[in-house]
Amino acid sequence: MAWRLDGTYFENCNCEVGCPCTVADFSAPADYDRCRFLMAFHVDTGRIDDVDVSGLTVGVFGDTPAMMVEGNWKVGLFMDAKASEAQGAKLAGVFSGQMGGPMAGLAPLISEMLGIEKTSIEYSAEGRRHRVKIGEGVEVEVGDIASPLDPEAAPPKLTGVHHPASATLTVARGTTSRITAFGYEIALQGRSGLSAPFSWAG
Numbered sequence: 001m002a003w004r005l006d007g008t009y010f011e012n013c014n015c016e017v018g019c020p021c022t023v024a025d026f027s028a029p030a031d032y033d034r035c036r037f038l039m040a041f042h043v044d045t046g047r048i049d050d051v052d053v054s055g056l057t058v059g060v061f062g063d064t065p066a067m068m069v070e071g072n073w074k075v076g077l078f079m080d081a082k083a084s085e086a087q088g089a090k091l092a093g094v095f096s097g098q099m100g101g102p103m104a105g106l107a108p109l110i111s112e113m114l115g116i117e118k119t120s121i122e123y124s125a126e127g128r129r130h131r132v133k134i135g136e137g138v139e140v141e142v143g144d145i146a147s148p149l150d151p152e153a154a155p156p157k158l159t160g161v162h163h164p165a166s167a168t169l170t171v172a173r174g175t176t177s178r179i180t181a182f183g184y185e186i187a188l189q190g191r192s193g194l195s196a197p198f199s200w201a202g
Helices: 085-095
Strands: 003-013 034-048 057-065 073-080 110-119 121-126 129-134 138-144 157-159 168-181 184-186 192-201
Touching: 003 085, 003 129, 003 138, 003 168, 034 085, 034 121, 034 129, 034 138, 057 085, 057 121, 057 129, 073 085, 085 110, 129 168, 138 192
Parallel strands: 073 110
Antiparallel strands: 003 034, 003 192, 034 057, 057 073, 121 129, 129 138, 138 168, 157 168, 168 184, 168 192
């Protein structure tokens, strides 16, 4: 059976703006000894095998070495509480990489799964503003960069990168960031952000 997901994504990590891992296409280390990130994916329309997953959101938390391609990632998933058991199982299969697609490329880098937490997820993307609230412990908002030279112009983009979300990413900055989950307590406001539409199939 085949699957397809279309929607929007954003992330916030503890690198400075912009994240060298992404800017250098994973050939340069993160700004600090560990890279910690939260990615949020909202599925506008999607079907995995015979299961409709439209309207659901998945969060991906990661803790990795500075050189991300070296592996030893620790990853936890947040599953939308609105997902049925069947929807949650299918989404977990895609976002763990078990069902192929872009996340399958990350699977060999993961040495420890921190778990899957099913909880309420509120996601919004309006203009330059992208926000997610996950349960009581996570609230992250990023804003796409606006140049002071031309504030109304389109925000800067990275192109041709090997990022699982998309090959073209909009550069953003964390405006609100509070993450208490999987034994971590971090705040990443003012740090690197990225956003993009995503279109996956497998």
